[in-house]
Amino acid sequence: MEQKNNTLLIYTLLYFAFLYIPVLFLPIFSFNDANYMSFPLSGFTTEHYEEMWAKTNLHKALWASIKVGVVASVVSTTIALFAAKAFARYKFRGQNISYGAIMIPFLIPEIILAVAILVIWLSLGFKLGLVPVTLGHILFCTPFAMLILIARIEGFDFSLEEASRDLGENAWGTFYRVSLPLYLPGIIASLLLSFIISFDEFVLAFFLTGSDATLPMYMWAQMRFIQKLPHVLALGAVIIVFTTFIVLLAFWLRNLGQGKEKAEFGIKIHE
Amino acid sequence: MNDSFIQINGISKHFGNVKAVDDVSFQIKEGEFFSLLGPSGCGKTTLLRLLAGFEYPTSGNLLLDGSDITALPPDKRPTNMVFQNYAIFPHINVEKNVQFGLRKLGLTNDEIIKRVKDVLSLVKLEGYEERYSSQLSGGQRQRVALARALVRQPKVLLLDEPLGALDKKLRDEMQLELRTLQKEIGITFVFVTHDQQEAISMSDRVAVMSEGKIQQMSSPNELYKNPQNIFVSDFIGETNFLKAKTDSKDGEYINVNIEDLGSFKIKNNLNISENASDVICSVRPETMMIDKEKSDWDICLEGIIKQTSYLGEMTKFYVETKEIEKIITVSSQYFDNQSFQDGKCFISINLNDISLLNKK
Numbered sequence: 001m002e003q004k005n006n007t008l009l010i011y012t013l014l015y016f017a018f019l020y021i022p023v024l025f026l027p028i029f030s031f032n033d034a035n036y037m038s039f040p041l042s043g044f045t046t047e048h049y050e051e052m053w054a055k056t057n058l059h060k061a062l063w064a065s066i067k068v069g070v071v072a073s074v075v076s077t078t079i080a081l082f083a084a085k086a087f088a089r090y091k092f093r094g095q096n097i098s099y100g101a102i103m104i105p106f107l108i109p110e111i112i113l114a115v116a117i118l119v120i121w122l123s124l125g126f127k128l129g130l131v132p133v134t135l136g137h138i139l140f141c142t143p144f145a146m147l148i149l150i151a152r153i154e155g156f157d158f159s160l161e162e163a164s165r166d167l168g169e170n171a172w173g174t175f176y177r178v179s180l181p182l183y184l185p186g187i188i189a190s191l192l193l194s195f196i197i198s199f200d201e202f203v204l205a206f207f208l209t210g211s212d213a214t215l216p217m218y219m220w221a222q223m224r225f226i227q228k229l230p231h232v233l234a235l236g237a238v239i240i241v242f243t244t245f246i247v248l249l250a251f252w253l254r255n256l257g258q259g260k261e262k263a264e265f266g267i268k269i270h271e
Numbered sequence: 272m273n274d275s276f277i278q279i280n281g282i283s284k285h286f287g288n289v290k291a292v293d294d295v296s297f298q299i300k301e302g303e304f305f306s307l308l309g310p311s312g313c314g315k316t317t318l319l320r321l322l323a324g325f326e327y328p329t330s331g332n333l334l335l336d337g338s339d340i341t342a343l344p345p346d347k348r349p350t351n352m353v354f355q356n357y358a359i360f361p362h363i364n365v366e367k368n369v370q371f372g373l374r375k376l377g378l379t380n381d382e383i384i385k386r387v388k389d390v391l392s393l394v395k396l397e398g399y400e401e402r403y404s405s406q407l408s409g410g411q412r413q414r415v416a417l418a419r420a421l422v423r424q425p426k427v428l429l430l431d432e433p434l435g436a437l438d439k440k441l442r443d444e445m446q447l448e449l450r451t452l453q454k455e456i457g458i459t460f461v462f463v464t465h466d467q468q469e470a471i472s473m474s475d476r477v478a479v480m481s482e483g484k485i486q487q488m489s490s491p492n493e494l495y496k497n498p499q500n501i502f503v504s505d506f507i508g509e510t511n512f513l514k515a516k517t518d519s520k521d522g523e524y525i526n527v528n529i530e531d532l533g534s535f536k537i538k539n540n541l542n543i544s545e546n547a548s549d550v551i552c553s554v555r556p557e558t559m560m561i562d563k564e565k566s567d568w569d570i571c572l573e574g575i576i577k578q579t580s581y582l583g584e585m586t587k588f589y590v591e592t593k594e595i596e597k598i599i600t601v602s603s604q605y606f607d608n609q610s611f612q613d614g615k616c617f618i619s620i621n622l623n624d625i626s627l628l629n630k631k
Contacts, residue, residue: 162325163358165345167372167419173346177371181362 027237030230052231052238061218065199068130068214072137073145073194077187079138080145085179088153106143113140114207121208128210136204141194148193148254152186189254192246200243215239273336276301276459277322277427282331283483284317291317293483294331299461299476301336304453306462306470309480310506315463316431318480322461323352323429336426346375351420352429356436357412359404365391365415366400372423390422393452410441421456430462434469446473467507471495479503497540501628504553511599513552515627520545527552527627531594532570537625551628556602558624561588561616568619574599576616579608590618 033043052058083102087095105113114136121132160182164174180187202216209217219235222228277299284292292314299305307315320326322333324345332341340348351372360368369387378386391397394414404412413433420428430449434442450473453460464470470477471491478488479502486506487499498504501512518526518534525539529552543550565571574590577598586607590599601618 157356157358159354159356159358160360162323162345163352163354163360163419164371165325166323166350166352167423168346168375169371170344170346178360 023240026233026240030233030237032230034230048230048234049238052234055231057213058215058218058235061213061215064130064212065215068134068137069195069198071134072141072198073191076138076141076194077145077149077190080142080149080190081183081187083142084146084149084153088150088156089158102146103143105139110140110201110203111207114204117204118207128208130209130212130214132208133205133214136208137198137201140201140204141197144197145190145194148190148250149183149186152183152189152254156182185253185255189250192250192253196243196246196250200239273301274298275334276303276336277461278334279318280332280334282318282321282333283329284314284321284326285329290483292321292328295483295485296331297478297485297488299459302457302459304450304460304462304473304475306464306474306477307480308464308467308470308477308506309486310465313480314483315465315480319352319429319431319461319463322427323350324348349426350429351423351425351427352431353413353416353420353433355431355433357404357416357433359407359412359415359419361404363403364400365396365402365407368404368415369418369422371419376423386422390418393421393456394418409437410445413437413445417452421458425458427459427461430460432464433462434464434466442469449473471507479506481506497626498553498628499541501551501553501630504626504628508555509600510553510555511597513554513595513597515550515552516548517543517545517550525627530596532572535569535622535625537622537627539627541627541629543627543629549630551630553626553628554620554624556587556600557585558621559599559601560619561590561601561603561606562619563611563616565617566619569622570620572618574616574618576611576614581608588616590616592618 028041030048031044031046032041033045033047034041086092087099117132117136117139118128121128126132160178161174164178165171169177200216201214202220205214205217206220213221215235219232222232275298279295279297279299282292282295283290295314295318307318309315317326321328324340324343324347328341332339334340335349360371363371366387369390370383373383373386388397391400394417396411396414396418399407399411399415402411404415407415413436416433433449434445437445446469449460462470462474471494474491476488477491477494479486479494481502487494487503489497494503494507498507504510505512513529515527515529518528520526520539521536523539524536525543525545526534527537527550528534537552560566560568565573572592572594574592576588577591578589580587585602585604588601588603588606588611590601592599599618
């Protein structure tokens with residue numbers, strides 16, 4: 001027994017090492033006082049971070065990523081909320097097909113999605129920029145948002161909404177006073193994850209940005225010059241910390257109150 | 272009191288090919304405790320949901336206190352509902368749950384506070400204002416649901432099997448309490464249940480439903496003593512069905528040949544014609560007598576006890592007789608499962624206790 005536990009423990013440690021050691025090199029080298037990535041480390045410095053912060057192009061790219069991320073996450077979460085509600089609440093004809101249709105962008109290789117949007121966008125005579133990137137990100141984030149929201153809304157006791165209507169609230173009042181507060185942890189989790197997906201997305205941005213770079217585009221452009229590598233490492237380290245924090249927050253929110261309500265809804269008796 | 276406070280006129284509700292409610296018409300009196308009783312899938316819940324406005328009828332119309340409510344959404348109807356699972360809002364406390372429906376009534380703050388206080392005291396929930404649904408027992412949740420509906424002072428309170436989730440002891444208590452409460456506040460109650468004992472013990476009138484139609488609508492007494500058809504007779508309480516054939520009519524009586532027992536003159540409540548030939552006689556187990564000796568009742572049969580079940584306040588005997596094909600169920604408060612050592616017994620029936628039903 002003891003033996004077996006050790007084997008599993010070693011396996012687990014190896015697995016985490018495989019997952020995270022490459023990622024850990026980024027922060028380590030970002031504090032290294034050298035212009036290239038190699039051992040031995042040659043001393044501690046925060047110079048790369050100062051250098052990073054001084055780049056005005058980076059600020060522009062960061063701002064572009066935030067704009068795209070906020071719009072994409074709000075729009076995709078809104079679309080996904082209505083869709084998730086319809087899927088969880090009603091049984092209708094073509095339910096499986098429409099569910100599949102929403103999920104497909106999740107499975108299509110991103111590059112195909114990107115090329116398709118590029119071709120359509122240009123043939124319609126529009127200019128490349130952040131607008132087509134945002135549209136692409138909405139398409140790409142909606143399936144993620146759906147998965148999160150369906151998990152939250154499934155098992156929701158819809159007689160709560162009927163009770164609200166019965167107590168004199170109209171459809172909007174019911175949404176605002178009953179549905180929204182109860183879906184809220186799921187909605188916020190969906191907003192955060194959609195934002196992160198958009199924030200980290202490269203392929204769609206690569207094809208559709210034109211001259212307005214998003215942050216991943218900026219990083220990619222910088223990495224062609226060896227002397228610019230250190231501040232990209234610093235930027236990468238910051239993004240890793242930020243992303244990890246947001247994802248953990250999103251998962252914590254998604255599960256918030258779930259246990260309590262499950263017990264609550266558990267008493268539902270079906271005729 | 273208004274005898275046609277709620278008018279249900281030719282209401283049908285179809286879900287695809289299923290006729291959940293099939294051309295039903297009746298009226299409910301003001302201040303009445305009215306029950307819709309039937310097995311699962313009989314349409315009683317659909318009918319209640321039509322009254323609440325959660326469903327709209329395929330045809331027919333609904334009038335409440337003289338005005339047509341058929342097309343009104345639930346929030347525009349002067350009805351409130353106690354849900355089967357209570358549907359207490361989990362994100363707000365008891366007090367806020369009860370206040371929930373008062374927002375749109377245009378009351379002053381003081382009025383709201385007073386109403387909430389009064390209704391919580393009515394349902395005996397003072398001191399629970401700050402609790403959340405997850406901190407309440409089943410019985411307390413039920414009271415919150417009741418308070419939340421009553422605080423709006425609806426014209427009609429709709430109750431969808433509200434006692435189904437409670438254990439037996441609490442259910443019996445709540446039955447009494449609900450009944451007392453209804454008499455006290457005088458609001459019309461429409462109560463849905465599949466439990467015939469519950470419907471009979473609480474209601475002024477009961478509508479027994481099956482397959483989307485009303486089978487019989489009358490007082491609980493009438494329902495038990497004079498069932499209109501086999502379904503009602505079978506669904507309400509327990510009974511024995513005996514096959515019979517009609518013979519000549521004699522005023523309010525009719526001569527009937529019961530299985531192999533011979534010809535008897537039985538009261539013809541349903542005015543069955545002499546040509547109906549095949550009919551059914553229903554005899555309740557508790558109207559029969561079981562004894563060790565022969566009796567001088569209208570019918571007395573010798574039998575063998577096949578099985579007994581002891582229920583405390585009475586004992587049920589399942590008796591086989593030469594004359595009747597089926598095992599007859601007789602209940603007795605006088606004898607119990609120890610009384611008949613050899614299983615030999617006599618069962619006696621009075622003709623007055625036989626009700627005659629049309630064979631479907």
